[in-house]
Amino acid sequence: MHNEIEDVPDISAEWYREITEFARTTPPWFQDLAEIGTEAVLLIFAALFLGAWWRARRGDDRTMALALLAPVAMVMSYLVSEIVKNTLRIDRPCRLVHGVVTIAGCPEYGDWSLPSNHATLAGATAVALAVAWRHTLLYVPVLAALGAFSRVFVGVHFPHDILAGLLLGAVVAPLVVLTLVAPATWLVRRVREHATLRPLVAGAGGDRR
Template identity: 60%
Template sequence: MQAPGFSADWYRAITEFADGLPSWVHVVAEIGTDAGLLLFAALFVAGWWRARGGTDQAMILALAAPFAVVAAYLVSEVSKTFLEEERPCRAVADAANIVACPAPGDWSFPSNHATIAAASAAVIVVAWRSMAAVVLPLAALMAFSRVFVGVHYPHDVAAGFVLGVTVAPVVVLVMARLLAPAVEPMRAWPGAAFLLGPSPAFLDRAPVPAPARAVPGGIAAPTAAPTAAPSMAAETLPDVMSGTGRDGHYPPA
């Protein structure tokens, strides 16, 4: 596969700009292009922990997210082997790449890094929408960094990004639809309690307060539990209020 001319021109302009920046920027870019994947892995763990106290649907979305990312990666990797686009750091004359050029046979289109970053961001948004403002710009920055360090054309990362945000959400939603009914029964298993968390139905069970009764002073107090039946001794005590015993006679003085 031959890279489009406009993409090669953009690649050359971006890498020449990057090459003119201070060396510490190169170090940050080289580390950041892979470190972002570790951040997404940490967010997967955080999303799973958050889902332990949520619904069955939330839990299956959190558990299915990494598998959906792997599915998107496999689509990207298989595509590379068929299309066989050479890396720009070898194909473009005088390429100013910051990092070492990958070995021959490690094809360029689409970008696996961009696919994984976009897929990770997409499935996190599906399961945890409030994170969209964090993960989507992060994925875009990671995708761009592959051009910045000189190992991909712009169209490589654009295609990888589109692939990731398309394939991964479809896979995670299909998995959720198929597997969600199994989560609630599994939450009842003792061995699965830590992985899946307690069932929301269990968490919703709150103790029912005892009914209140009036007491002197106008302060309500919980009604006491029923007591045992009065003893025989209590039945023979005189009625203090009437002055008579239970048989209607006054007790002897």
Template identity: 50%
Template sequence: MINFSAELYLLISRFAQSTPEWVHSFADFGTDAGLLLFFALFGWHAWRTRGTPEHRLALVAPLAVIGAYLVSEVTKSLIREDRPCRAVAGAAPIAECPAVGDWSFPSNHATIAASCAIVLTVLWPRLAPAVIPLAMLMAFSRVFVGVHYPHDVAAGFVVGSTVGLLLALLAVRLVGPPAPVAPAPRELVASRR
């Protein structure tokens, strides 16, 4: 699998090299900007739910993202896979290759992006069509800029989604589910008949 992932890495990074410089900058900057957007959405959700039973959940849910990150970081330190920008012959990343000892598997960026998207979806389901594709794009950008193998971001996405979801559901259980949504007026009329 590593050989296939390395070949796919080279294919994607060579394509990235053929794109304009502004695409390089956008891809490199975009992942961090996306994470800032996710954190802003957590803050906005906490602000908009203040004074409601949902507010406590909005305040503790980001801890699920921290939990997913910690699982990713511990896994990295155990597996210790070198970055493809150093390990693959012919690699030409468009971003600076991280320092030696900053391991590749799994991708922390992909883990955090996926866990943010999943936790935000648990909190605010209407965001799912926007935040899940954004997290996928952010994960892909790590291969595009040349600092991760495809299997790094796939594993990071799985870790982030799974751990984020489990911890978000645990938070719902511990903090309590949000108050039930009042039925729409039409449903009230129908239930009285």
């Protein structure tokens, strides 16, 4: 079967149709959970960033710098994905693939599909948190993968959109961290020298060099 959608791999369109058709057969409560979860995962990421910062307050300067850079890397990855999306300008599958019924409403025209912003954020978060807080490596990649897949499940992205987003985030985030870790470490050291600002980056007993 050839879908013949311009700029969309046939296999991705086929998988999209199969996944969305399966999604519609799941219980209504599960569909509601998927629609809520696809956005709620971003709140979980935010909580993990906060946890990484809190943990790093008792660490050394570089540990705190990595914790602070994790959300920065995520935001930078998002901005790159927006640039790519608005350059490619590929429409959403919920408009391009005929005859599908999706769990989530189709985003407005002009909110482009490739790459998935959610998947980019997920990929960037997984890498940035793994660098800043190694124990998150045990579960954040799984959470990121589920969050990215949910975008196909609810019908707003092709599979190749989320793969591209995950890859983009996983590439941009470490580049941002590597580029900024030295000046960020220096900045943390300077802030820790000021009694007024020190609580932001160091708790009692933390590194105050």
